[in-house]
Amino acid sequence: MTSIVKSLAIAGIATVALTGGAVAQDTRDTIRIVGSSTVFPFSTAVAEQFGQTSDFPTPVVESTGSGGGLKLFCSGVGVEYPDITNASRRIKEGEVALCAENGVAEITEVMIGFDGIVLGNSRQSDVLEIDVPTLWMALAAEVPDDNGNIIANPYTNWNEIDPSLPAYAIRVMGPPPTSGTRDAFVELVMEGGCEHFEAVTMIEETNEDRYEQICASIREDGAFVEAGENDNLIVQKLEADREAFGIFGFSFLDQNIDKIQGSLINGAEPTFDNIADGVYPVSRSLFFYVKNAHVGVVPGIEEFVTEFTSEDAWGTFGYLTDKGLIPLPDADRAAMAESARSGAALSM
Amino acid sequence: MTEPTFAIHSGPAAQARLRRRYARERRFKLMCLGALGVAAIFLVVLIGSIVSRGWSGFLVTQMELTVTYSPDLIDADSPRDGNFRMIVVEGLQQEFPEATDRSAMRALLGLVSNGGFIAVRNAVVDDPMLIGQTVTLWVPAASDIDMLNKGYIDRAAPEELRRVDDQTMAWIDRLEADGKIRTGFNWNFFTTGDSREPELAGIGGAILGSFWMLLVTFLVSFPTGVAAAVFLEEFAPKRRWVDIIEVNINNLAAVPSIVFGLLGLAVFLNLMHLPRSAPLVGGLTLALMTLPTIIITTRAALKGVPPSIREAAMGVGASPVQVVAHHVLPLALPRLLTGAIIGMAQALGESAPLLMIGMVAFIVDLPSGPLDAATALPVQIFLWADSPERGFVEKTSAAIMVLLGFLVVMNGVAVFLRQRFEVRW
Numbered sequence: 001m002t003s004i005v006k007s008l009a010i011a012g013i014a015t016v017a018l019t020g021g022a023v024a025q026d027t028r029d030t031i032r033i034v035g036s037s038t039v040f041p042f043s044t045a046v047a048e049q050f051g052q053t054s055d056f057p058t059p060v061v062e063s064t065g066s067g068g069g070l071k072l073f074c075s076g077v078g079v080e081y082p083d084i085t086n087a088s089r090r091i092k093e094g095e096v097a098l099c100a101e102n103g104v105a106e107i108t109e110v111m112i113g114f115d116g117i118v119l120g121n122s123r124q125s126d127v128l129e130i131d132v133p134t135l136w137m138a139l140a141a142e143v144p145d146d147n148g149n150i151i152a153n154p155y156t157n158w159n160e161i162d163p164s165l166p167a168y169a170i171r172v173m174g175p176p177p178t179s180g181t182r183d184a185f186v187e188l189v190m191e192g193g194c195e196h197f198e199a200v201t202m203i204e205e206t207n208e209d210r211y212e213q214i215c216a217s218i219r220e221d222g223a224f225v226e227a228g229e230n231d232n233l234i235v236q237k238l239e240a241d242r243e244a245f246g247i248f249g250f251s252f253l254d255q256n257i258d259k260i261q262g263s264l265i266n267g268a269e270p271t272f273d274n275i276a277d278g279v280y281p282v283s284r285s286l287f288f289y290v291k292n293a294h295v296g297v298v299p300g301i302e303e304f305v306t307e308f309t310s311e312d313a314w315g316t317f318g319y320l321t322d323k324g325l326i327p328l329p330d331a332d333r334a335a336m337a338e339s340a341r342s343g344a345a346l347s348m
Numbered sequence: 349m350t351e352p353t354f355a356i357h358s359g360p361a362a363q364a365r366l367r368r369r370y371a372r373e374r375r376f377k378l379m380c381l382g383a384l385g386v387a388a389i390f391l392v393v394l395i396g397s398i399v400s401r402g403w404s405g406f407l408v409t410q411m412e413l414t415v416t417y418s419p420d421l422i423d424a425d426s427p428r429d430g431n432f433r434m435i436v437v438e439g440l441q442q443e444f445p446e447a448t449d450r451s452a453m454r455a456l457l458g459l460v461s462n463g464g465f466i467a468v469r470n471a472v473v474d475d476p477m478l479i480g481q482t483v484t485l486w487v488p489a490a491s492d493i494d495m496l497n498k499g500y501i502d503r504a505a506p507e508e509l510r511r512v513d514d515q516t517m518a519w520i521d522r523l524e525a526d527g528k529i530r531t532g533f534n535w536n537f538f539t540t541g542d543s544r545e546p547e548l549a550g551i552g553g554a555i556l557g558s559f560w561m562l563l564v565t566f567l568v569s570f571p572t573g574v575a576a577a578v579f580l581e582e583f584a585p586k587r588r589w590v591d592i593i594e595v596n597i598n599n600l601a602a603v604p605s606i607v608f609g610l611l612g613l614a615v616f617l618n619l620m621h622l623p624r625s626a627p628l629v630g631g632l633t634l635a636l637m638t639l640p641t642i643i644i645t646t647r648a649a650l651k652g653v654p655p656s657i658r659e660a661a662m663g664v665g666a667s668p669v670q671v672v673a674h675h676v677l678p679l680a681l682p683r684l685l686t687g688a689i690i691g692m693a694q695a696l697g698e699s700a701p702l703l704m705i706g707m708v709a710f711i712v713d714l715p716s717g718p719l720d721a722a723t724a725l726p727v728q729i730f731l732w733a734d735s736p737e738r739g740f741v742e743k744t745s746a747a748i749m750v751l752l753g754f755l756v757v758m759n760g761v762a763v764f765l766r767q768r769f770e771v772r773w
Contacts, residue, residue, distance in 0.1 A: 034706075041544065041736065043710075047710065048544050048545075048712055052466060057713055058712035058713050060711050062708060062709040062710075063710075080617075080624070231734075231736065232734065232735075254736070255736045255737060255738055258509045258511070317454070323544070323736075
């Protein structure tokens, strides 16, 4: 039985050697990308293409969310920190400050295109036509009543807000607060909708915090259902429940166009062209940020940026449009490619 | 004097009581059977829905492509940089001469998967003599064509609601009539890494990642866990601090796995600066998680060895170490290994702790060791479930089937070891 003891001892020693020998790496030849789950499909498509057509290894792309990605990105300079982070919103001033504090001084910002946020339902039902203020009335936790008092949202059916809307219960499935899609929805629909109500804007002058709270709070009485980060799940639930609506990214509408339809918001249908032209009101810009200090240290970053900003990738007929990316207008794209490839540092 | 007793056990009242008791017994048995039935139905529905959605993920649609490596489009000095899209389009135009304008050529390109262009490229890179010649290859079809061929796209739906337009459907029907479309087994699914194209994506990278991770987990947690259990069971004095350790180990076994992920992030990444996304870090983190399970099962196994064995060994003059190493451990080994395998199976199915240490990532290249970036099987399933492309629905279920297969095999081995080698007293 000494053999057992011996093999246990060997296993133990091997483990210690394995862990001890593997301490901090000092070089890295694979690009590391973190950040937004919305940009993830585009970033990975470019990474795969880059891996196939260049002599560099395929970059590793992590889906951490915009905020989480920027936090990792801004943690410092060195091989253990990521080279590029994706974001479905612009970097905040606080994050730039955090970066600077940790020695990440020069960052290149690249805007890659737009993403529409869709309110959709099953094709078996009628198309909903709604405007942003009405949508806010349906989803806000507190709304003004006829006398201008702020009350808890009393509406249970769509047609109670506007008789032209359908006569069934308000039931909207959307992403949880950790999601970038939710952030953008709150910013564009909730905050954009509430400013149309005088009773609410009056509060802004006296109590700004309260105003913010009324505008941005989504109701929690069951009319809005947090369906998790998985947009596929929302799509499946919409198929099963004809009276429900869902909030999700445009690429999921694009992939499931035979099962679900997008609602018209402010009279505009969520289509590729309407989002690109800015006619459809609920869309946001997508970005990635490059750490200039890593360019030339980790091989391939420049070439990766060039691949991402090539017409083959992000152009009007590029492979990213097949994945649901809505490209920038031609002139902006050329200017952005120019500044991205030259590594122009962000200034705020 | 026995008469009154008999009166209780006979007579109409007693008969009725007896019937009620039998009835109650039957009801109870039926209820238990019903519970078993409900559990079985859940299992059948779960497995059924996964298999019905996932079986087609093991198949791939291929099309026969005849291409000419014309010297105008490919340079013999650097065959890698040829214009393979054009080569494929020209090949398809032989089949469909009517497709001449720009949009029709784009539609032709849409028939072939990105993997098709790579296959056309690799063929000529491997054998530059092909330049100027015409060859016939079977290449994967694009994901939409794959979905159409597998019946996931409703042919009767109006054109604007379909991801495949009428023109493309007519082309596919023609290819099919000519025998140039076939459905084959998707071997690539088991050998390649992740991809953005569902028809090219594979779980090879995830299986390798899981393998390296479990290897590290086993090497760390098994010796440590067994040694700790041996000490606690055989050598530890009955003191208060030993009791405290015991309570803590039992508590640790019930701690949610995400907590171990946070611990892994803090210790292995932030403190020790080990590489992110590496199976080494994942394995160490999962080792922390499986450690309590292994300690508890090992202690149970050691307890199962009767004291008479220890006393007999002591009686013939064995030292305490000899008692444990020569007699107790070997006898406990089958149950101990069973516990370890079940702990490993648990670790294989775990994804939450891996979120924290960067293993939820898009990784195409296969990991060649525990220090390379890798994902694991459950993480791959999670990533695919979140992808918008329709083709990933079947891939997700197919990957779940592979994971379930591994779990069934591991648990089967555990049961086999227990049945085959366990000594009963």
